[in-house]
Amino acid sequence: MAEITWVTYLIVCPLIFLGGFVxxxxxxxxxxxxxxxxxxxxxxxxxxxxxxxxxxxxxAVATGKYAQRGLVDWKQGLASLLGSLPGAMLxxxxxxxxPELPVRIGVLLALPLVAVVVLxxxxxxxxxxxxxxxxxxxxxxLIGLLIGVYDGLIGPGTxxxxxxxxxxLLGEEALMASGTAKxxxxxxxxxxxxxxxxTGHVLYALALPAAAFGILGNLLGxxxxxxxxxxxxxALLLVVLALLLVKLAIDLLPMxxxxxx
Numbered sequence: 652m653a654e655i656t657w658v659t660y661l662i663v664c665p666l667i668f669l670g671g672f673v674x675x676x677x678x679x680x681x682x683x684x685x686x687x688x689x690x691x692x693x694x695x696x697x698x699x700x701x702x703x704x705x706x707x708x709x710x711a712v713a714t715g716k717y718a719q720r721g722l723v724d725w726k727q728g729l730a731s732l733l734g735s736l737p738g739a740m741l742x743x744x745x746x747x748x749x750p751e752l753p754v755r756i757g758v759l760l761a762l763p764l765v766a767v768v769v770l771x772x773x774x775x776x777x778x779x780x781x782x783x784x785x786x787x788x789x790x791x792x793l794i795g796l797l798i799g800v801y802d803g804l805i806g807p808g809t810x811x812x813x814x815x816x817x818x819x820l821l822g823e824e825a826l827m828a829s830g831t832a833k834x835x836x837x838x839x840x841x842x843x844x845x846x847x848x849x850t851g852h853v854l855y856a857l858a859l860p861a862a863a864f865g866i867l868g869n870l871l872g873x874x875x876x877x878x879x880x881x882x883x884x885x886a887l888l889l890v891v892l893a894l895l896l897v898k899l900a901i902d903l904l905p906m907x908x909x910x911x912x
Contacts, residue, residue, distance in 0.1 A: 660857070668865065709865030727791040810835075
C-alpha cells in the first residue's frame, strides 16, 4: 500500500482540480490527473483505480450541470455509450494482437489533421449534419464503438474525440457536444470503476479528498464553458489536442529506440 503524507495531498489535489476543470470543458483531463498519482508515487494499477474514482465523481457533477441547462442529448449519448462498451473490449483485445507501434504512429499523424479541422471551424458553431437524421442514432453507436476501440487500445483523449465527432459529423453545438460526451464518459468509466473497486485497486484515503477538488474543478469548468460558449470550448480543445500530441509522442520514443533504458 502506498504511503500517504501531507505532501501527497499537496501534489495530487491541485492537479485533480486542474484536470477536472479541463475535462469538464474539452475532455482530456486524464492527461493531467493520472500522471498526478504517478508523481505522488502510486503504482500504475492503484493510480488507475484511484484516478477513476475521483474522475467518475467529478464527471457526474459536470454531467449534472450540463443536463440542468438542457445541454445533454440523452438519446445520442446513450447510443454512443452502448457502442463504447463493446468497442473498449474490442480495443483491449486488439492491443494483444496488433503491433502497437504503427497504431500509435497512425494516431499521432492524425492528431494534427484533427487540430486543423478544429482551427478552420473558428467558433465550433452549429453546422449542417453530415449524417441524415434517420441515421443519427446508428451513427452515434458507431462513433461510440470507434471511440471505445481507441480507449481500449490507446486511451487518453476519448472525451475530446467525442466532442469533435459530435460537432463535425452530427452538427451539434459545442456545449451540447461537451455535455453529451460527459454522459458517455461517465457511463463507460463507471463500468471500469466497479471492476477496479472489486479488485482493491482504489486508495480511498486519497481518492475521496482528491475527488472533492475534482468536483470543484468540474463545476467551475462547466459553469465557465456555459458562460463563455463555443469559442472557449474550441480554444481548450486545441490545448488538449496539443497536450495529447506531446504525450503520445513521448510514449512513442522508447518504442522507436529513443530514450530506451
